[in-house]
Amino acid sequence: MFLLLMITSALADTDVFKTTLPNGLTVLIKENHTLPIVATTVLYKVGSRNEISGKSGKAHLVEHMMFKGTEKFKKGEIYSSVQKHGGMLDAYTSEDYTYYSLSLPAKYLKIALAIEADRMRNCVFDPMEFVSEKKVIIEERKMDLDSPFVSFRDENLKKAFKVHPYRNSITGSIEEIEGFTREGILNFYNTYYQPNNAILVVVGDIQTDSTLKLIKKLFGQIPEGPDPPQVTIIEPEQKQEQRLELKQRVTHPIIQVLFHVPPNDTKDSYALQVLDYILTGGENSRLIKKLVKEQPIFTFIGSSYYESLDPYIYSITAELKEGVSSQKAEADLFNEIDSLKQDPPLKHEIKGAKNQLEMGALFLQESINDQAELLATTEFFYGIEQLQKYAQEIESITREDVQRVAQKYLVKKNRTVGWLLPRDK
Ligand SMILES: [Zn+2]
16 A cells, blocks of 8 residues: 555645654644544554564564553453443554554543553553463464465465564464463563654544643653664575465465565655556556456456565465466466566556555545554654655656566566465365
């Protein structure tokens, strides 16, 4: 997803207020008076990227414990106080960050902020709860592994990344989860769950001034924490194609190709984002038009360029049509990608890619939860001040830029080719 272009149009006519509290907490406030509701997001700058291999899954375990009680909100009270007031709550852990969201009728903003302020530093990590939550997560992981696609993707990422923590599963492995101690997890919480390592976003039917006052009152007294350790692991350059074949309970073979690409906010990342839409953005995109519609060898093709702090991947996934050989399909797929290296994309393809992104932005204007999440992740990956620059960067991408990044990154030695095949009967 291209966060910034989306948010540029989604927020074009409104102001986002941004400040940093003395304790380092970044605060973004956006008034939106279309509905009498408010959404808050707290994003912690910690994810599976901050975990070394063999000890992965900590950020995700903390995410679970963040609902299990604090000094003020006893066990079950976070849920009950949000639900009692007609609100909703959500959370997830990603490779780069951990995200918490609450939404409530706007007059209950204080409840949302009180919960987030309290669990930032005052989670109790009750020993009994800790033990039972580990079991919950082990079940979650077992269910994940039950899905052929999840285990396939996990294995493929492990092929592509040899040392960087992006190779780890976000949930962790069952042995790793079993080995976690309360002290170890508490230590992780104390290292990363600090105001200076977080972004707070409030969007909704609120007044900026009074909201800021409330935030200062509730969060301002939390002392600044130590600087969290930097991630210094660098994935060495891949020197030759990596391959994986996995047999699972699937009906049709699936190919997933991972190319190493630079992180966001580099010149090449903007060109790759446009390239992504040229390849699979809609019915007339190259891969879908040629390989799904005109001469159907796949029933489905999708691709993703991910926002990331460190170099990550561009992935293409496709499901084989009945009766087509996997060798032919793979050759056809790479031939089609190669055509983008021989000739730059057409003018209308570039224009179409940019238009599509802007339409995506209009769609996202719908919910204030989405807006709060977009603001938080945009601030995290780019800094909200970069909004204008981002739009300009995307606008400046030329046909030759797209051709150049295709030649540079979509090459054999830089790719990991995974095949998920049906089990022999
Ligand atoms: Zn979970």
